[in-house]
Amino acid sequence: MSTVHPMMSPAEFTAALRGLSPRYWGTHPFHQRMHAGELNEHELKLWAANRWYYQCVLPRKDAAIISNCPVPEIRRQWLDRIVYHDGPAEGEGGIERWLHLCAAVGLTREEVVDERHVAPGVRFAVDAYVTFARTRPWVEAIASGLTEMFAGHLMQRRVTDVLAGYPWIARDDLAYFTNRIDKVSGEGRDTLDIVVRHCVDREQQEKALSALSFKCDVLWSMLDAVERAAAKE
């Protein structure tokens, strides 16, 4: 006989979402080596060139969420993310800042943009994230982005650890992260608020938890694929 669980209170639901943090890519062995200053130049390049693919699809993922969302207030709020990454004009925005970091680790713009270093597993995982946003109800797609709740702390640590471990990388090269750190804590709170308000029964709450779990798998699989690509060469 199946048990019907009552709806979680906002506090319980929030705690359940936060409880997925051990699945977050912060503890992935590749990130641990990065933070310990143990990656060689080639591994750093592979990491930056592969994450480029993720950075690039974020605006398309967010546009998919907007296209599925009938609530004007949410669409208006979400639009900001697209402009943040694409920039208000050519040569500005998160994607451009990522290219700056790629240059700092020794990649040419051409070899990043033509995706020659993107591992099959990274492409597969990132594409799955976009497909998820296109095909699932908008609240679930937004819930999958809640990994950002865990990202602020990790990015802060990354800036300190990368500056300490890789002396050829300067603070200015990490503008992607320093700019993102402030943004992500605010966005993380807004996203959590939307998910808690719009999941109106236990089933939706469970679906949001599954969505966040799925996204943890996307990120983890990306680093697995980068790690494997680095070991091959």
Ligand SMILES: O=C(O)c1cc(C(=O)O)c2c(n1)C(=O)C(=O)c1cc(C(=O)O)[nH]c1-2
């Ligand atoms: O550096 C990181 O560890 C990290 C993690 C995540 C994340 O947890 O999904 C994002 C970002 N950075 C990030 O910069 C970013 O713009 C971003 C957008 C999203 C998303 O799912 O919409 N996640 C993340």
